[in-house]
Amino acid sequence: MVRVFAVLTLVLAVAMTGGGTAGADPAAHPLPSVDPFYAYDGSLAGMAPGAVLRSQPMTFATPTLSTPITGSKVLYRTTDQQGAAVTTVATVLRPLIPGPNKVISYHMAYDALGSECDPSYTLSGGATNPIAMAEQTVIAGYIAAGYTVVVPDYEGQQLEWTIGRQSGYAALDGIRAAEAFLGLPSSTPVALVGYSGGSVPTQWGVEVAPTYSPELNIVGAAAGGLPVDLAHNLPYVSGSSDWAGVIPALVVAYQRAYGIDTGAFLSARGQQVVAQVSEKCIAQFAKDYPGLTDADMVRAPYSSLLDVPAVVSAINDNIMGSTGTPRGPLFLAVGQKDAIGDTVMVTRDVEGLAHEYCGRGVDVTFTRYAGLAHGEAFAPFEAESAQFLTERFLGLPARSNCGSIGVGNDLSPTPLP
The missing domain is CATH 3.40.50.1820 (Alpha/Beta hydrolase fold, catalytic domain)
Incomplete structure (x- = not known):
């Protein structure tokens, strides 16, 4: 063995x-986003989790x-x-x-x-x-x-x-x-x-x-x-040379999961980098924005993503040990x-x-x-x-x-x- x-x-x-x-x-391996195997348009009503x-x-x-x-x-x-x-x-x-x-x-x-x-x-x-x-x-x-x-x-x-x-x-x-x-x-x-x-x-x-x-x-x-607790990770990676790219990526993920209106608080720079990472994976974005800060992502009156109630609420919903x-x-x-x-x-x-x-x-x-x-x-x-x-x-x-x-x-x- x-x-x-x-x-x-x-x-x-x-x-x-x-x-x-x-x-x-590509013909042999279509992306999951276009592969019919991944799509399901039937009803899930009455199906048990794991079916x-x-x-x-x-x-x-x-x-x-x-x-x-x-x-x-x-x-x-x-x-x-x-x-x-x-x-x-x-x-x-x-x-x-x-x-x-x-x-x-x-x-x-x-x-x-x-x-x-x-x-x-x-x-x-x-x-x-x-x-x-x-x-x-x-x-x-x-x-x-x-x-x-x-x-x-x-x-x-x-x-x-x-x-x-x-x-x-x-x-x-x-x-x-x-x-x-x-x-x-x-x-x-x-x-x-x-x-x-x-x-x-x-x-x-x-x-x-x-x-x-x-x-x-x-x-x-x-x-x-x-x-x-991402509220603790955010200030740690802000301005990092290796990990700052996770900041806009997390904005994308939380917008998808919680329907957050990012247009209400993102700066022009924030909107730009969010759009750039929106279809990428961590090996492609983590190091691509050295020096990017949390403050760069938002516009006045905000100075941090943690000033935005919808963002804080979503982060709190994902603190490990809380459920x-x-x-x-x-x-x-x-x-x-x-x-x-x-x-x-x-x-x-x-x-x-x-x-x-x-x-x-x-x-x-x-x-x-x-x-x-x-x-x-x-x-x-x-x-x-x-x-x-x-x-x-x-x-x-x-x-x-x-x-x-x-x-x-x-x-x-x-x-x-």
């Missing part, structure tokens, strides 16, 4: 050496490499942030070597505003970027280790990035859809894992699971580099490159979330990667997550460190201006 994992990892690492963004034959609407075979691939791993895309019914029935797609990948059924719901950090970065598209060889390639390697490792891997397009068909509850619903319904599609019982052991953008469906998934999908047998979850309590066990991790965080995520926010969960009786293991920036913490997080989840599937007791986790930051909602 270890040898198979090593071979697949090496093959995918070689495929990654080209770097950059590559596209495959499979259609499926399509796929091969796990990059734009330049096919693998022996095959799977299926499944279109399924899920729920959006406001509680309405919607659809999205998950990629279901079976292990090469059959064994006891165990499922990993792996959440890619695709951080997308355009469909070319949907996991169901990139995993099929439609396009890629360095972030996707790194995560595709990790997914191959789980498959080689005997796991069935479910990878949901958790941002939904409207590409609503960082929106919490609906990301969690999409992850949980992706598991339900996979179990139904494969004929697996709901007692099948399942774990959730994701880093950065992928931490959103992971953390929100386990937070809403006790009420939304209590039948699922979730044995553990691992989330790293979490955006716990429910996971059953655990959880592994939460974050880097710390400077006094605040890992250059984009706020370390004491993640610590505060871990402390809050511990106070509610959740079995939490919290790790801080001292000296590591956000991208640098990805590798140790994935390694520790694999070990943590392996132990959960084996039924071993978790090694909680709740007794040594600090209080962290206050995660109370930001007062409305």
Whole structure:
């Protein structure tokens, strides 16, 4: 098993050496936004969350490499942030070597505003970027280790990035859809894992699971580099050379999810950059606006996006820990490159979330990667997550460190201006 994992990892690492963004034959891989498979115009009334609407075979691939791993895309019914029935797609990948059924719901950090970065598209060889390639390697490792891997397009068909509850619903319904599609019982052991953008469906998934999908047998979850409260992240990345591009991207996502009237507060500069990022993915926009500030985005009388009541209200609706309590066990991790965080995520926010969960009786293991920036913490997080989840599937007791986790930051909602 270890040898198979090593071979697949090496093959995918070689495929990654080209770097950059590559596209495959458009005729063979139409974008999800124009692919009829993704469209569903039937009624969702009476359909249970996770109901499979259609499926399509796929091969796990990059734009330049096919693998022996095959799977299926499944279109399924899920729920959006406001509680309405919607659809999205998950990629279901079976292990090469059959064994006891165990499922990993792996959440890619695709951080997308355009469909070319949907996991169901990139995993099929439609396009890629360095972030996707790194995560595709990790997914191959789980498959080689005997796991069935479910990878949901958790941002939904409207590409609503960082929106919490609906990301969690999409992850949980992706598991339900996979179990139904494969004929697996709901007692099948399942774990959730994701880093950065992928931490959103992971953390929100386990937070809403006790009420939304209590039948699922979730044995553990691992989330790293979490955006716990974007009201804290916003001033941290304002003016950044590496991450300022996320500011207009988040405006796009929140406008889509909440119908915010951005014309009422965006400056001419804000409108320009919002339009420029509106169909891109994080690898294309994060570093493209060095020095862009929060204040640059708005016009008088506003001096910050946090002066806009509709923006603050939407951000408050997505503070992690505010909706429910996971059953655990959880592994939460974050880097710390400077006094605040890992250059984009706020370390004491993640610590505060871990402390809050511990106070509610959740079995939490919290790790801080001292000296590591956000991208640098990805590798140790994935390694520790694999070990943590392996132990959960084996039924071993978790090694909680709740007794040594600090209080962290206050995660109370930001007062409305």
